Amino acid sequence: MQITMREALKLAIRDEMASDPSVVVFGEDVAEAGGVFKVTAGLFGEFGPDRVRDTPIAETAILGAAIGAAARGLRPVVEIMFVEFFGVALDQIVTEAAKMRYLSGGKVRLPMVVRASAGGGLGFGAQHSQTLESWFMNTPGLTVVSPSGPASAYALLRAAIRSDDPVIFLEPRNLYGVKEDFEPSAVRWRLGEAQIARKGSDVTIVSLGQMVRVALAAADQLGDAVSCEVIDLGSVRPWDRETVLASVARTRRLVVVEENPFTGGWGTDIASVVAAECQATLAAPITRVTSPDVPVPFGPLERAYLTSSEDVAAAVSHLFKTGTLPPPRWAGWARTRTSQSRESGDEPKRRAELAEPLGRYARMLEIRLVEDEAMSLFHEGLISGTMHTCQGQEAVAVGVAAALRPTDTVTCTYRGHGHALALGLSPLAVLGELLGRRAGVLEGKGGSMHLVAPNVGLLPTFAIVGAGIPISAGAAYASQVLGDDSVAAAIFGDGAANIGAFHEGLNLAAIWRLPVIFICENNLYGEYSRIDKTTPVSDIASRAAAYAMPGVVVDGQDLDAVIAAVQAAVKRARSGGGPTLLEMKTYRFAGHSRGDPATYRPAAELERWKARDPIALYERALTASKVADDARLAAIRKTVSESVAAAVAAARASSPPDVGAIMEDVVAD
Numbered sequence: 001m002q003i004t005m006r007e008a009l010k011l012a013i014r015d016e017m018a019s020d021p022s023v024v025v026f027g028e029d030v031a032e033a034g035g036v037f038k039v040t041a042g043l044f045g046e047f048g049p050d051r052v053r054d055t056p057i058a059e060t061a062i063l064g065a066a067i068g069a070a071a072r073g074l075r076p077v078v079e080i081m082f083v084e085f086f087g088v089a090l091d092q093i094v095t096e097a098a099k100m101r102y103l104s105g106g107k108v109r110l111p112m113v114v115r116a117s118a119g120g121g122l123g124f125g126a127q128h129s130q131t132l133e134s135w136f137m138n139t140p141g142l143t144v145v146s147p148s149g150p151a152s153a154y155a156l157l158r159a160a161i162r163s164d165d166p167v168i169f170l171e172p173r174n175l176y177g178v179k180e181d182f183e184p185s186a187v188r189w190r191l192g193e194a195q196i197a198r199k200g201s202d203v204t205i206v207s208l209g210q211m212v213r214v215a216l217a218a219a220d221q222l223g224d225a226v227s228c229e230v231i232d233l234g235s236v237r238p239w240d241r242e243t244v245l246a247s248v249a250r251t252r253r254l255v256v257v258e259e260n261p262f263t264g265g266w267g268t269d270i271a272s273v274v275a276a277e278c279q280a281t282l283a284a285p286i287t288r289v290t291s292p293d294v295p296v297p298f299g300p301l302e303r304a305y306l307t308s309s310e311d312v313a314a315a316v317s318h319l320f321k322t323g324t325l326p327p328p329r330w331a332g333w334a335r336t337r338t339s340q341s342r343e344s345g346d347e348p349k350r351r352a353e354l355a356e357p358l359g360r361y362a363r364m365l366e367i368r369l370v371e372d373e374a375m376s377l378f379h380e381g382l383i384s385g386t387m388h389t390c391q392g393q394e395a396v397a398v399g400v401a402a403a404l405r406p407t408d409t410v411t412c413t414y415r416g417h418g419h420a421l422a423l424g425l426s427p428l429a430v431l432g433e434l435l436g437r438r439a440g441v442l443e444g445k446g447g448s449m450h451l452v453a454p455n456v457g458l459l460p461t462f463a464i465v466g467a468g469i470p471i472s473a474g475a476a477y478a479s480q481v482l483g484d485d486s487v488a489a490a491i492f493g494d495g496a497a498n499i500g501a502f503h504e505g506l507n508l509a510a511i512w513r514l515p516v517i518f519i520c521e522n523n524l525y526g527e528y529s530r531i532d533k534t535t536p537v538s539d540i541a542s543r544a545a546a547y548a549m550p551g552v553v554v555d556g557q558d559l560d561a562v563i564a565a566v567q568a569a570v571k572r573a574r575s576g577g578g579p580t581l582l583e584m585k586t587y588r589f590a591g592h593s594r595g596d597p598a599t600y601r602p603a604a605e606l607e608r609w610k611a612r613d614p615i616a617l618y619e620r621a622l623t624a625s626k627v628a629d630d631a632r633l634a635a636i637r638k639t640v641s642e643s644v645a646a647a648v649a650a651a652r653a654s655s656p657p658d659v660g661a662i663m664e665d666v667v668a669d
Contacts, residue, residue, distance in 0.1 A: 001181065001182070001183065001184075002179050002180065002181045003150055003179065003180070003182075004150060004176065004177050004178060004179050005147070005149055005150045005153045005171070005175045005176055005177070005178050005180075006037060006038060006039055006176040006177065007150070008150035008151070008153045008154040008180075008182075008184075009039045009115075009153050009154070009157055009171065010039050010040060010041065010042070010043070011154060011184065012153065012154045012155075012157035012158045012161070013025060013039075013040065013043065013077055013157065013161070014042075014043060014046070015158065015184070016075075016077075016158055016161040016162070017043065017046075017047055017051065020075065020161075021051075022073060022074050022075045023051075023074075023075045023076075023077060023161060024050075024051045024052070024053075024069065024074050024075070024076050024077070025040055025043055025047075025051065025052045025053070025076075025077050025078070025079075026052070026053040026054070026055055026062065026065070026066075026076065026078055026079075027040075027054075027055055027062060027078050027079030027080065027081070027115075028054065028055055028056075028057055028062075028079065028081055028527060028529070029054060029081075029527055029528040029529055030043075030044075030052065030053075030054060030079050031043075031044040031049070031052050031053060031054040032044055032054070032600065033054075033528045033529070033600060035079060035081075036081055036527070036528070037117055037173065037176055039079070039115070039171075039176075040052065040079070054529055054533060054534070055534075056495070056498035056499075056526065056529075056534040056535065057465050057466075057495040057496065057498055057499055057526050057527065057534070058498045058499050058500070059080060059085050059086070059088040059089040059092075059499070060088065060089035060091075060092060060499075060500050061498075062078055062080065062089070063078070063080075063089045063092035063093060063097070063114065064089070064092050064096070065078075066078045066097075066112045066114065067092065067096055067097050067100065067110060067112065069112070070109075070110040070111050070112040070166075071100070071108050071109075071110060075111045075112070075113075075161060076112045076113070077112075077113045077115065077161060078112070078113070078114050078115065079114075079115045079116070080114055080115070080116040081116070081117065082116065082117055082118075082124075082128050083116040083117065083118040083130060083131065083132045083170055084127055084128060084130060084132070084463075084464060085116070085464065085465075086114075086116065086132070086135065087464070088464065088466075088499065088500070088501070089500075090135070093114065093136070093139075093142070093166070093168070094135075094136065094139045094142070097110055097112065097141070097142070097166040098139045098140065098141035098142045098166060099141055100141075101141060101165070102140075102141060109164045109165070110164075110165065110166045111161075111162075111163060111164045111165070112166050112167070113157070113160045113161055113163075113166075113167045113169050114166070114167070114168055114169065115157075115169045115171060116168070116169070116170055116171065117170075117171050117172075117173035117176075118130065118131045118132065118146070118170040118171060118172060118173065118209070119131050119170075119172040119173060119174055119209060119210055119259055120174070120259065120296050120302055120305070120306050121172075121173075121174035121210065121302070121306060122173060122174055122384070122385055123298060123299055123302055123383075123384020123385030123436075123447065124384075124385040124386060124447075124449075124463075125296070125297075125298045125385060125446060125447040125448070125449050125450055125463065126295040126296050126297070126298070126445075126446065126450060126463075127449065127450070127462070127463035127464060128385070128386075128449070128463055129296035129302070130296060131146075131170065131172075131209065131258075131259045131260055132170075132260075133146065133170065133208070133236050133237075133260065133265075133266050134260060134264050134265060134266060136168050136237065137236065137237055137266055137269065139237075141165065141166070142165075142166055142167075142168055142237060143160070143163060143165055143166070143167040143168070143191055143192070143235060143237060143238070144167075144168045144170070144235060144236050144237040145160055145167060145168065145169050145170065145191065145234060145235045145236075146169075146170040146171070146172065146208050146209035146234075146235075146236070147171065147172070147175075147209070147234070148172075148175070148197075148207075148208070148209055148210065148212035148213060148232050148234075149175060149178055149180050149212075149213065150178065150179065150180040150182060151180055151182035151187050152189060152195070152232065152234060153171065154182070154184055154187055155187040155188060155189035156169070156189050156191070156234055156235075157169060159189060159190060159191050160191065163191060167191070170209065172209045172210035174210050175209075175210050175213075178213075189234060191234075191235050191238075192235050192238040192239070192240060193234065193235070193240050193243075194206075194231050194232060194233045194234055194235075194239070194240035194243040194244065195231070195232045195234060196229060196230070196231055196232075196243070196247070197212060197215075197216060197230045197231065197232045198216060198219055198228065198229060198230040199229055200219065200226075200227040200228040200229035200230070200251065201227045201229070201250065201251060202226045202227040202228065202251055202253065202320060203226060203227075203228050203229070203251050203253040203254070203255055203316055203319065203320060204228075204229045204231060204244070204247040204248050204250075204251045204253065204254050204255070205218070205219065205228050205229065205230045205231065205255045205256075205257055205312070205316065206231045206233060206244055206254065206255070206256050206257070206267075206270060207230065207231070207232065207233065207256070207257040207258065208232070208233045208234075208236060208258060208259075208266070209259065210259065211257045211258055211259050211307065212230070212232045214257060214307060214308065214309050214312060215228075215230045215257045215309075215312055216230050217309035217312075218257075218309040218310075218311075218312035218313040218316060220309075221309060221310070221313045222313050222316060222317065225317070226316055226317060226320045228316065229247050229250070229251055231243060231244060231247060236266040236269075239266075239269070239270065241273060244270060244273075244274065245273075245274065245277055245278065248274050248278050248282075249278060249281065252278075252281055252282055252283040252284075253282070253283055253284045253319060253320065254270075254271070254274050254278075254282070254286045254287070255286075255287045255288075255289060255312070255315060255316055255319065256270055256271060256286070256287070256288045256289070256290075257288075257289045257290075257307060257312050258288070258289075258290050259290075259291060259306065259307065260290060260291060261290060261291050261292060261293045261294070262288065262290045262291070262292065262293050262328070263293050265288070265290055267288045267290065268288075271286045271288060274286055283323065284319050284320070284323045284324070285319070285324065285325045287315055287316075287319050287325060287326060289307055289311060289312050289315045289329075290307065291305055291306060291307060292305065292328070292330040292333075292662065292663065293666070294662055294663060294666050295666070297445045297661070297662050298384065298385070298436055298442075298444060298445055298446055298447030298450070299384050299435070299436020299437075299444050299445075299447060299656065300436050300444070300656040300657070301436070301444065301445060301656075301657060301659065301661060301662050302384070304659045304662060305662055307329075311329050314326070314329075315329075330662070330663065333659050333660045333662060333663050334660045335660050335661075335663050335664050346424075346426060347423075347424030347425060347426075347453055347455055347456045348406055348424065348455065348456060350424045350425075350426065351401065351406050351423060351424040351456050354398065354401055354402040354422070355402070357622060357627050357628075358622070358627065358628060358632075358636060360398050360402055360559060360618070361615075361618055361619070361622060361628075361633070361636060362636050362639070362640050363394075363398050363401075363421065363422055364394040364395065364397075364398050364559070364614065364615050364618065365615060365636065365637060365640045365641075366421060366427060366640050366643070366644060367390070367394045367397060367398070367417070367418040367421050367422065368391055368394055368615060369640060369641060369644040370417060370421060370427050370430060370431065370644055370647075371389040371390060371391050371417060371418070371590075372391065373431065373644060373648050374387060374389060374417065374431065374434055374448075375387075375389060375590070377431070377434065377435065377648070378594055378595075379595070382435055382652075383434050383435060383436075383448065384436060384447065385447060385448070386448070386449075386593045386594050387434065387448040387593060387594050388413075388414050388415040388448070388449070388592065388593045389415070389417065389588070389590045390415050390417060390418040390588060391588065391589040391590050392523075392557075392586065392587045392588050392589035392590075392609065392610075392613065392614070393415075393418060393521060393523060393556065393586045393587070393588055393614075394418055394614050394615060395556060395557055395558065395559040395562050395586070395614035395617075395618070396418075396491075396519070396521055396556045396562055396584045396586055397418035397419045397421070397422040398418075398422045398559060398562075399559050399560075399561075399562025399563045399565075399566060400419070400422070400489060400491065400519060400562065400566055401419070401422035401423045401424075402422075402563050402566075403562075403563050403566035403567045403570055404457065404487070404489060404566070404570065405457075405486070406424070406455070406456045406457055407457065407484070407486050408457050408486050408487050408488065408489065408570075409457045409458075409459055409472065409475045409486065409487075409488045409489070410423060410457050410458050410459065410472075410488075410489045410490075410491060411459050411461070411462065411467075411468030411469075411471050411472045411475075411488075411489070411490050411491065412458075412461050412462075412468060412491040412492075413461065413462060413465070413468070413491065413492055413493055413496075413521075414448070414449035414461060414462065414463045415493070415521075415588075416449075416451055416461035416491075417430055417434075417448070417451070419458070419461075419491060420441075420451040420453060420458055420461070423453060423456045423457060423458045424453055424455075424456035424458075425441055425451065425453045425456075425458070426647065427643065427644050427647035427648075428647040428650050428651055429441040429453075430451065431647055431648060431651035432444070432650075432651040432654050433446055433447060433448070433450075433451060434447065434448050434651075435651050435652070435654070436656060436657075437651060437654035437655065437656060437657075438654050438655055438656070438657050439650060439651055439654035440651075440654075441453065443657050443661060444656060444657045444661075445657065445661060445662075446460075449461060449462075449463040450463065459471065459472075459475070465492075465493070465495055465496050465499055466492060466496035466499040466500075466501035466502055466505075467501065468490050468491070468492060469490045469492055469496065469501045469502055469505035469506075469518065470501055470504060470505040470508065471490070472488040472489060472490030472505070472516050472518075473488070473490070473505045473508050473509045473512075473514055473516055475488040475516075476488040476509065476514035476515045476516035476573075476579075477512060477514055479515055480512070480514065480515065485574055486515070487515040487516065487517060487570055487573040487574060488514075488515065488516045488517070489516070489517045489519055489566075490505065490516065490517070490518050490519065491519045491521060492518075492519070492520060492521070493520070493521050493522075493523065493526060494520060494521070494522040494523065494524070494525075494526055494531050494535065494540060495525075495526025495527060495529075495534070496520070496526075497520060497535065497540045497543065498526070498534060498535060505518070506518060506543075506544070506547040506549070506579070506581065507547055509547075509549075509578070509579040510547040510548050510549050510578065510579060513576065513577075513578035513579075514573075514578065514579055515573035515574060515576075515578075515579075516573065516579045517566065517569045517570065517573060517579065517580050517582060518579060518580070518581045518582065519566070519582045519584060520540050520541075520581070520582065520583045520584065521556065521584050521586055522540055522556070522583050522584060522585055522586065523586050523587050523588045524587060525588070525592065525600075525601075527592050528592055528596070528600055529600075530600070539551075539553055539583060540581075540583045541553045541581055541582070541583035543581070544580075544581035547579075547581075549578060549579045549580055549581060550569075550572070550580045550581070551580075551581045551583070552565055552568075552569070552580065552581070552582050552583065553583050553585060554582055554583065554584050554585065555585060556584030556585050556586030556614075557585075557586060557587075557609075557612045557613070557614045557617055558614070558617060559614060559617075559618050559621075560621065562584060565582050566582065568580075569582060586614075587606075587609040589606065589609070589610065619633055
């Protein structure tokens with residue numbers, strides 16, 4: 001039958017759950033929502049809430065619970081949405097899970113599988129596009145697996161679930177929709193066993209995950225000119241030395257194709273073993289075709305960063321014809337500048353506009369229109385990856401910016417377009433970045449989730465939930481040491497209140513009495529899960545009491561209320577009173593990300609919140625106080641609309657960055 005890799009993974013889990021009642025599934029949004037990539041869709045309905053459970057956004061808890069459940073006899077299959085999220089709780093895997101059998105003298109076994117999406121190709125940007133097998137390669141006790149398509153995904157995941165050891169199962173997210181014909185009952189694949197995906201006699205190509213398909217396409221392009229044997233490793237810890245060495249003994253040439261950067265990838269291990277075992281018979285140098293040693297760039301640059309079938313074919317052809325090592329494909333990529341961000345110089349002027357009520361009104365309108373235009377551009381297919389908009393939350397962004405000085409610092413989340421605009425970035429700088437163009441604040445290298453404006457205090461926005469909280473604490477500590485009277489603001493969503501960084505950041509700030517304000521945008525949903533399903537308290541501000549700081553609930557739809565609350569917290573921080581936790585009760589009118597229809601919301605909830613649209617509320621406040629009449633507000637709306645339309649046109653007209661930009665700003669020169 002022909003099914004997608006997404007369906008094959010779900011079928012593997014379903015078949016194991018049906019045959020073994022000890023198999024359970026849990027993770028963020030894996031139950032009713034079926035997972036962000038819909039791999040677990042339908043399992044909740046079939047197996048019920050005891051065996052399929054949603055968790056808060058809390059990777060340490062997820063992985064720790066998997067260890068405990070496995071130690072007691074269950075076979076948990078847990079989902080870590082993106083492989084980068086392992087970093088939040090790496091200790092649970094490399095220090096705890098990997099070593100528990102060894103440190104119990106074999107008395108404790110841990111039959112657990114940790115699934116995570118991995119890899120580039122979908123335009124998610126630097127913090128959501130890595131493969132990261134190397135994080136686990138140096139950890140004895142772990143098995144590390146990555147499938148190359150539906151058949152291998154089905155067979156390897158079933159084998160992983162049946163294993164009595166912890167398995168890291170990295171799913172190339174770029175392949176979720178790939179279809180393949182296979183009969184599940186006929187597919188067999190043992191962990192640690194490679195498969196010869198294509199037989200050949202001139203060169204051995206070893207690959208993993210989505211690069212297997214790239215290697216096969218390269219072999220097709222070379223045709224009869226070079227006979228390529230392509231090996232799909234399936235697992236890189238352990239990896240199948242016997243199959244690889246036997247193949248290289250026949251072909252006398254080895255090309256390793258991997259998605260990782262050149263330094264430290266799994267291919268170095270294979271290259272070293274083959275060099276030691278086959279040195280006397282090799283007809284050409286061992287060749288590795290990899291990505292360059294830079295973060296994964298956004299948009300058009302990602303296509304150049306990732307290895308293509310043409311890149312592999314060129315490297316194999318060069319090796320076969322000349323017997324010499326082909327040059328790295330990035331050898332000719334010239335760096336053209338050494339700046340850290342693109343700033344227009346207008347940011348301080350734009351920030352100053354927030355001193356007046358009509359300037360604040362205009363900025364809220366601008367945020368709403370930019371977000372609406374961004375959604376339109378996304379649906380046109382002009383924005384890569386994912387995107388998170390903040391329609392409905394404009395009062396929080398503008399209120400925070402209006403109450404802070406440009407010398408204060410702000411960290412915020414991937415839903416940060418509104419905060420970037422409020423703090424001073426221009427619509428063109430934001431929209432250009434979303435489109436991956438030179439006009440963007442990072443000249444198209446960062447994308448939607450990575451915005452920055454140091455000259456008005458915006459530190460780089462973070463794609464990892466809760467990451468900015470302790471970083472703002474550190475910025476506040478710097479203000480203490482420097483004595484510069486600045487404060488730091490950490491802006492985060494309600495989902496972050498359940499992650500370790502929240503509690504650790506607040507505790508540190510309290511004991512050091514740091515000049516920092518923690519601002520929770522409680523829009524009722526942590527990604528796709530309603531707060532009452534993930535958080536046992538109704539007011540996140542109540543958690544402040546545990547850290548001996550004030551906790552204040554604020555109407556996040558009322559701009560004046562937001563400004564007043566932030567100003568009070570700022571005054572306390574500047575006077576040495578220490579941190580404050582502000583909970584802004586707000587709502588996002590759009591779904592969690594890109595095309596999310598938000599069907600998980602109760603009926604009429606959106607309409608109730610739209611009745612308290614912060615822009616409409618502020619319009620009424622301005623007219624009631626006679627700051628402006630309807631005609632003046634209409635004129636402002638017209639001016640802002642024309643300005644945003646001009647920014648959209650300029651962003652569309654802006655050109656993509658040169659490929660050499662990939663090599664810039666990785667480290668200090």
